[in-house]
Amino acid sequence: MLKKASHLILAASVVLSVSACSSGNKESGGTNPTTDSNSEASTKTEKIYFYANGGQVSQTKMSKPEDLELVKQAIIDKIGIEVVPIIPPKGTEEEKLNILLASNEPLDVFLAGKLPNFQSKGALMPLNDLLDKYGANIRKLWPEDWATSWDAVSTPDKKIWGIPRLPAIAGNTVYMRTDWLSKLGLQMPTTIDELENVLKTFKEKDPAGSGQTIPLLTNLSGLNNSLAAGFMGTGYGNWIDTDGKVKPAVMHPGYKEFLAKMADWYQKGYIFKEAFSAKNERITELVKQNRAAGFAGWYSSIAGNESALQQNEPNAKYEVAAELKGPKGYVTSMGGIDVSGWAISKSSKNAETVIKYIDWLHSDIENYFLAFYGIEGKHWKYVDKEKRVLETLNTDYAGEFVIGSTFAYTVQFESKDPVNAPQFDYMRKYITDTKRALMPGDAEEAYKYDNALINEQVPALSDLTRMMEEEVTKFIMGARPMSEYDKFLQELNHAGMDKWIEVYTDQNMKVKAAK
Template identity: 55%
Template sequence: MAGKRTVAVITGLLMFVAVIGCSTSEKSGNASTPGNQNKDQGEAATDSKKNEKVYIYANAGNLSLASTLSKKEDLEIVHKEILDRSGFDVQTNIPPKGQEAEKLNLLLASNEPIDIFVGSIGGFRDNGAIQPLNDLLDKYGSYIRKLWPKEWASAWDAVTDKEGKIWAIPQVPQLAEKTIFLRSDWLAKLNLTMPKTIEEYETVLKAFKEMDPTGAGQTIPIITNMTGLNLALSAGFMDVGYGPWLDKDGKVKPPEINPGYKDFIAKMAEWYKKGYIFKETFTLNTERTRELIKQNRVASAIIHYSVVTNIQSDLQKKTPEALYEVAGELKGPKGNITTMSGLSPYGWMLNKKSKNPEAAIKFIDWINSDIENYLLIMYGIKDKHWKYIDETKHVFERMNQDYAGEYLTASTFAYTVQFAPSDPASKPEYDFLGKYSGDTSRVKNPATADVDYLYDQQEISDKLPHIEDINRMIEEEVVKFIMGARPMSDYDKFVQELYSAGLDKWIEVMTEQYNKVKAAKR
């Protein structure tokens, strides 16, 4: 059940990372900070070997959303610049839109040259299509390892098997994408401060409702959905993050039967009854939610960060003082309120048939040795395709779209938090990514996050053919409790209904998966 949700979160994020490639000027505690001091690595690569060919498959995701590809002359100029600076003759294979996976499978089954591509390691590893990277990383990957902050080390676990073989270079760490945003300008207007406890938050919500900063009774204290509530707030009522948890009997159980989760739903039902949670919130789609935010009506949003950050600029055109900020210090009765995503077995792999895997790893290491190497393959030539607005913070501006990014490879969230576009409309989103999404100090992990990415999903589907029915039943009934359509006194009865619908089997299968993976990792 939660595994499906985690996959959805990860998939959405990976597409986002692939498209933007890089982000805010906020640093993230890197073990080393790529910069001019690392240029010796690029020089060493250039001096040691010239013109080694590296074949990349351009499935990072950026080209799938590009309206056009590069102009021929610009592509050639970028190719030459990469060659001159790195010593590698990079050849790119551009997949047809919508058929990226099919084309990749054909390439891997053929003898056509391909070295580097991105994806989830499971199927490629099991089918013998990729090769372990340990020795190559030890010999040629010093900057690859240094780029990743220590607090994100678990990302490497997700691409490493029980024998310790590393099958990919990770693309994203665990992240927290759902959060609580508050209109800080309204807090100031009402002489309130950013809340740090649930009680303080409730006081703020009451003030928003009663003092109605929008006017004419149009203020919405909270807009949200179940995913937002679960991942941005429920952990504050439990000892672990939202997700399957280990009960005292040693069995893995869904979060909805955690005693703390029941307390959380009771509090949400109370807020809904008091009018703090928007009455229509569980029937809204993303576009309608954005519309309400843009109309200057939403005081607090407990939702995916991009829904708020992407619309703030539009809101400020009519209401310049409007500002959403993260309630970053808010805690619940049981501490941190935000749940971190699971581990992602998604990363950059080397084809088992690669003719020169050493060159491929050296090229990725060169990319990771200096942020401007990454800007080159992502956006093109400095002062021709892009320019710095603030070089010290790596804030940049696109000058044109003549280069579309065909040479982008090894995209990584470790660079995503290191620079930002100058476009003010993008700033809130990039600020959130840099300051909050990867901050492990303000989150909780689901209890099984260290192993559930290794579960056998096919086996789970085979043994739990009705798992989606259980998932749907859970969400529908929980919403009923919050909206008052079902009294909280029925919650224990609801749990028994879950068991009657097959929850016993769910617990058996998930516990079996958990124990199997745990045993294999020992």
């Protein structure tokens, strides 16, 4: 498929990146789960063995020992539970997790990146009874309009195998340099025609100077996910045709119109000339170098680097083109439904304690801040308590005790830190706003597809995916004329697209029938 399931995982990484990082110097072996640092306390407290693979910490990003101990004891004093973090070895996190699951070493809870894979192998414990008894706050915290996330961590028999952490999100968007819009007498664009005029003006007036202005900094994924929905009337990705069949985005009539417009913009010099070869690092540097007038792509490329840009350009300011629409409506696409979740190992001896602890974290954001940021006044402080704006004071505590990190809390607070503040702002205002972002046509079923079976039944799957991406790039860059687009679709059919459509349609119908 053209849509990338990795978007949601990237989004999780961005959410977690706003946490404190560590300058500690623990041994590379990480925390020893069999060592009691306080034997007296351990006889009075319950323990949780936690594989800390949620992106918060690593072998090179951990707390100072004395700060870790302070936070651990504070949590024990409040709830009588000791969290024993097992730090994933850098580069082999998944391998270590599989070893733990297959061994007799203690392991209670971990983040299952693709929860169905673990559940199908019998590695997890169902959570229904535990949530009913001890998880009222877990259920309460998760908004009702994100309910599909619970379906994503459940099986058709209604058994729940994990606690969701992410809803469907819209991380791709269009940003504009509003200081340059003002300088040139332009308004924030709300239509494709207005956007085209803005890009044209940016190119001609060159606000960066010396011909360095890039009207629209982007890449293929950014274009697809930030603009294509406005031409398709559905989120970028698979869609359901009038014949009831699931088809890839390239076969949507509106996508052909979208590509024609992007090809025209590229030929006119509005789109970054290296858009289809530049790495993320290159895009970040161009933002910091004061060259990007507009941007289409993952929000943190702008939100996470605006403060660095402002060090040299104090007046520089990016804002989201929130009302931008194409001929078929809003231009932004939602990602797919996330299938990751906080899971309890089937062999866990402390499952009740895990749910009690996560429920305690989810019962009060102050509890969450303790595990996430550390001790108030020592590791962080409030800037505005009523609005939940906080500031980190140091990086001595890295967050080893956060189990059940959740987007439901991420949108409830923000950081004063100039690097993180724009990211919180975007997440709070836009990332779950379904009014301005469209889901792909089969999104309500796609997360339940049997991907292993799809790979088996469509032997040309990877070739078709590569072919679609390569040819789309050629059309935009002008290496292949748009007059050959119908020929391209015929080439896909010859390469096995008919089988692709058959198998995905079958999967879609089976999921719908099981609901």
